Amino acid sequence: MTAQRQSDTDNKVEPARGWGQAASLTQAKLPVLAVRAGRGEATSVLIATLALVAFISILHPEFFRVGQLLDTLQSAVYVGLLACGMSYLLSMREIDLSVGSTFGLTVIATGVMMNEGLPAWPAAILGILLGGFLGLINALIVQFVGIPAIVATLATLSVFRGLTLALSDGKQVTGLPLESSFFTILGGKTLGVPTSVWVLIAVAVLLTLVLRFTPFGYRVRSIGSNPDAATFSGISIPKVRMQALVLIGLLAGLSGVLGLAFFTSGDPNIGTGFELSAIAAAIIGGTPLRGGSATVIGACLGAVLLSVVTSGLQYFNIPANWSAFATGGVILAAVALDSLVRRRRRRESDRLGL
Template sequence: MTQVDRRGFGRQVLAVESGSVLVATILLVVVIGVLRPAFLNPGQLLDVLNSSVYVALLAAGMAFLLAMREIDLSVGATFGLTLVSTAMMIRSGVNAWLACVIGILLGALLGLVNALVVRYIAIPAFVATLATMQLFRGLAVALGDGQQVNGLPLEDSFFTVLGGDLLGIPVAVWILAVVTAGLTAVLRWTPFGYRVRSIGSNPDAAAFSGISIANTRTLVLVLVGALGGLAGVLGLAFFTSGDPNIGAGFELQAIAAAVIGGTPLRGGVATVVGAVFGAILLGVVSSGLVYFNIPANWNGFATGLVVLVAVGVDSALRSRRRARENQFGL
């Protein structure tokens, strides 16, 4: 493949994966920048991008679940519990990088707990994770005794590297880019990704063809938990303290980001890149409200409005596409 071919291929993949959400994000940034020029400051834009990393990682995993017609409501609590647990390990003297690895593994373990509950109690993931959301969140508050975990060695390389910049861009953003590329490849071009999409398209047909729905769901929930753990340790490196209440509402933002990015709730189709751009779009909306002196209490309203508009536009485009196909007998 020549360099020109590779560039064309890259643009084609980006267009398929991100759809219109990238265009919408750029337009929103331009509009806010025209009205509030300070918003276009490179440092401000990097701050918006960096603050979107955590929800973006959760949304990337949520895209896999939505492709299977599943939802995990515990991802925000997983983020908070892994962040607090990692902070407590570091404060107790555990090597920070080792604590980082343990935090990610803890997230995967929490995902496995969700999978086992779904599998052996035989309840939908939505119900199971609604319960574990409260369980994980309560555990985070109990471990931290309702207080922030402070007194961490901020001079440690864990904080200076993961909380720092590389070539002028936050390290967390680089990690998000690598994870996004890897998950996109897994979802689109591996047998595992094929199984995930097949289950969402037609569960009965997938089971009839020999695909284990239970095993695939377990692997996806563990993946989502690991991503929550990764988001948690990156959040600790950035915030430099463990707040047991952090991450509240991230689960709904992750779902919203995935839907905005082009992953429908009907299953069978997903886009990791779109989910990540959806999270960035929500981050732009949240930051834009600050520049217009709109109270933070309106963030939820603005997020809901963005989701409604995105879903409405997507529904209208799909209806128009179906009408065109019916008209030409496709």
């Protein structure tokens, strides 16, 4: 009924808006409505993903198998978690280029800790905290050196990767205690779906709720919408930026731990380029670079779309050396489609004088 009222009043100006749907919230319905609100925003990326799956499946029906689709989802998890955090940063007009390296360092560090005899679960928790700590380092550099996050994290992109290579001596980390429940549970399946996919879903719902229903979430979007007005409303930009950078660090840590559980070994170059995939996923998902709004669910779906492209390409006889080209083309097409869908919204923004 709420949706009906919305479409009556808003159809003329805002076709793809998910905001108003949360109008008649009661607490009991929160999670359901959060997902619904997120889906409303992420409609175009969802359509694009489904269309691409359908396209591949028609040409190559063997792609449309439960196992293949779950594998595709599973491989979207790592970039997906990073993209969730990236959507927060982009919506406050910040960026973190070091997340791929943070991911790599937590994979290796967690593996090394296990090889040094630490039980798997405590090592995993330390790995996640390490990610948060690396995010804190980024935040402190931004704060006390006084440089933009894009510059600080460009430097730590190399620093963290360098640490990863040094820690592993450039070699694979193997010989992990694979019999531990850590590997069987997190690296395996729960209710027929990879456990890491459940983790991504839980994180996406949680972060959607945080974005929509906490002062922190409102602050993030306020800063992206108008930083001066945010400052003049009592919002501390440095504090919120620090929280967001630690958040994405924790997510990179979580992502690294899940990656270790699934791959059961650590390559020191793992995660190279993930930062750009995460940014692409967030943008495809519908988080605008100009800030002010974000969609966590969209960012996850953006990561899924990228993953569909990568796994789908294997079914076409594209030479390996052309796969990066094809991936880029699909990203471009996805963003272009999204842009077309959003054109009416942008016209309204022009009227706002933005």
